[in-house]
Amino acid sequence: MPGGAERILRRRIGSVKNTKKITRAMELIAATRVARAQQRAKAARPYSEQLTGVIENLAAGGADVDHPLLRQVENAERVAFVVCAGDRGLAGPYNSAVVRSAEREIQALRAGGGDYRILAVGKKVNDYFSFRNYTIDSTYGGFTDNPTFEDARAIAQRVRELFDSGDVDQVELIYTEFVSLGTQRAVVRRFLPLEPVSVMAEEGGGDAAALAGFSFEPSSGGVLADLLPRYVEARLFTALLDAAASEHANRQRAMKAATDNAEDLIVKLSRAMNRARQESITTEIMEIVGGAEALGGDSGDEAEAVDLERVLATGNPSAN
C-alpha cells in the first residue's frame, strides 16, 4: 500500500527526535555537573595539600616510625581492590574501562595463586562482579556522582579494618583519573601500604622553605600516627571526587555523541521518508496514466471520449 513506508518512517523520526531531546538534556546536565565536580575537587585540594605539607615537615624532622599503615609485605598474595565507578550507565566507556582493568588485575593475581577482595564502589561495579560470581567483600553506592567525605570515610574504615587485621597485605585503588575535560583514564594505584614517609614527602614536592625546625606535640611519631589514617581518607576522597568528575565528563561526551547521532539519523530518515513519499506519488500517477492508457486501448475509437479530467479526479474510471 503506498504511503505505508512513509508513515512508518515518520513515526521513527518522531521517536528519534524525542530521544534526541532526552540525550541533549542529559548532556547539558552532565556539563554543569562536571563543572561542579571540578569545583569540589578544587575545594578539597587544600586539605590534602596541607596534610602532605605536615608529612613533609615530619619527614624533615626525621620521623620515620613504625605504623601499621606502613607495613610492607614481600610478595603480597592477599590483595583488596577498591573499584570505583558509577551507579548509573549511559556514560560511554566509563564503567566498563574501570571494571575491565579491575578484572584484569584480579585475574593476574589469581593466576599467581593470590587471593582477592573486592570493595565495589558504585552499583555498576557490584552488578558486574556479582553477575560473574566474584565474591564481593563490601559494596557502596548511591553517591558516586556526588561523593561526600563521610562516604570516603566509610570506605576507608573498611579498608583499614582489612589491612590492620592482616586479612590483606595490600590494597589497590582502581578509579578514573580526571586529567582534563577531554581526557580521563582508568588507573590502578597502590593504596596501602603507604609509601615510607620520606617518599611521600618527596612526591608532595613541597616548598623547602616550610621545612624549618618544627616542634611537634605530642611527638613527631604521635602526630604521624594521627595523621596517616586521615591521609588515607583524604586520598580516597580525592579519588572519589576525581571519579565523579570523570563520570560526568564521560556522560557529557557520550550524550553529545548520542545527540549528534540522533541528528544524523533524523536527516537520513527524513531523506528516506521524502523518497518514499515521492515514490508513492509517482506510483499513483503511473497507475492513473497506465489505467487511462489501458482504457483508451480497450475502447479503440472511443479513446478520445475518455474524460481524462474525470479519470484524474476519481483515479478509477471503471467505477463510473
Add this chain to the structure above:
Amino acid sequence: MVMQVEFVSPEDILYSGEGTQVTARTRGGGEIAFLTGHEPFIGSLVPCEVRVSEASGDVKRFAVRGGFVSVNGAKVTVLSDAAVPAADVDASAAQADLAEAEAALESDPTDAEARMNVQWANARLAAISTGSGHSADH
C-alpha cells in the same frame, strides 16, 4: 601584628581570616594558645573548642573533632575532618550525643570511641556555652 588563620576541612576551607590569638587543645599538651611569632609547631588536636580572636576584637569559636594545628610564621592552619562553627552547633543533638556516649563509656570504660564521642560532644557544648569560653570538662 595579626596572623593568617585558616580552617581547612576535607571538603573546603571553612574559615579564613586574620586573628591575633588562636587557642586549641593538643593531645598530651593541654590547652595551648598561639600568638604571632610562635615557633613553628605542629600539634595533634583532641576534640575541643578552638577560639580565634580576630583583629576587630571578636572571638570566633569552633568545635573541632580532632585534627591538626600547624603554625608557621604568621600563618595558623587548623586541619580537621570535622569542624563546626559555634553558630552551627545543634545544642540538643550535642546533649543527646553526650548522654549516649557517657552511657556507653559507663558500661565499657575502655571504649575509646565513646570517650572520643564524649569529648566531641563536650567540645560542641563548650563552643556554644557563654562565659569565658573555658569548657567545663577540663
